[in-house]
Amino acid sequence: GAVVSQHPSRVICKSGTSVKIECRSLDFQATTMFWYRQFPKQSLMLMATSNEGSKATYEQGVEKDKFLINHASLTLSTLTVTSAHPEDSSFYICSARVPSLSTDTQYFGPGTRLTVL
Amino acid sequence: AQSVTQLDSHVSVSEGTPVLLRCNYSSSYSPSLFWYVQHPNKGLQLLLKYTSAATLVKGINGFEAEFKKSETSFHLTKPSAHMSDAAEYFCVVRRDDKIIFGKGTRLHILP
Numbered sequence: 526g527a528v529v530s531q532h533p534s535r536v537i538c539k540s541g542t543s544v545k546i547e548c549r550s551l552d553f554q555a556t557t558m559f560w561y562r563q564f565p566k567q568s569l570m571l572m573a574t575s576n577e578g579s580k581a582t583y584e585q586g587v588e589k590d591k592f593l594i595n596h597a598s599l600t601l602s603t604l605t606v607t608s609a610h611p612e613d614s615s616f617y618i619c620s621a622r623v624p625s626l627s628t629d630t631q632y633f634g635p636g637t638r639l640t641v642l
Numbered sequence: 643a644q645s646v647t648q649l650d651s652h653v654s655v656s657e658g659t660p661v662l663l664r665c666n667y668s669s670s671y672s673p674s675l676f677w678y679v680q681h682p683n684k685g686l687q688l689l690l691k692y693t694s695a696a697t698l699v700k701g702i703n704g705f706e707a708e709f710k711k712s713e714t715s716f717h718l719t720k721p722s723a724h725m726s727d728a729a730e731y732f733c734v735v736r737r738d739d740k741i742i743f744g745k746g747t748r749l750h751i752l753p
Contacts, residue, residue, distance in 0.1 A: 529685065568732070568744055568746060569732070571741070618686070631688075631741065632685075633685040633686035633687075634685050
């Protein structure tokens with residue numbers, strides 16, 4: 526199946542710094558990518574939908590100025606956590622939809638563990 | 643509004659015995675339902691999906707799920723558990739272009 530990668534897999538940063546997470550579709554072009562956040566022992570929560578060449582659509586309660594999403598190409602979307610704080614520590618997962626398949630089919634990256642000290 | 647409830651946060655079964663992971667959904671119309679599996683340090687993988695074609699859906703690795711509208715359930719089953727099945731399983735419902743995850747069920751396989 527289609528492959529989605531994320532980089533880095535783990536990152537530790539100091540409070541107040543910014544962290545960028547990359548999501549790449551390796552063998553297909555993804556016009557739409559999604560960013561999720563998973564809190565410990567909880568479900569994945571959709572943060573935003575990223576469309577190539579346009580502004581991301583954020584879910585209610587997600588601060589768009591804090592979680593900057595850029596989808597500059599058909600194979601790359603980035604999530605930047607700005608001025609990170611300990612409460613931003615979480616597991617972030619991206620997914621990409623394969624255009625040739627139904628809207629139901631998404632392929633997920635392996636996730637990025639962010640720890641803010 | 644659509645939502646999905648996974649009734650068990652942890653399930654333990656012995657190797658070779660059947661697996662049952664329960665999922666109930668609420669939806670105002672006929673839903674699209676999925677089961678995903680997440681192995682440690684790996685990405686989510688689609689096990690199977692229901693999109694109103696057949697109520698019994700067969701997936702990968704011997705898993706299957708049955709859509710029961712009267713019970714608003716979509717439970718995941720496997721006749722015989724294998725050690726490699728130990729993972730976290732997510733029941734998912736689709737809302738428009740977005741998917742909503744259940745809280746997950748951790749499956750433990752006992753030797």
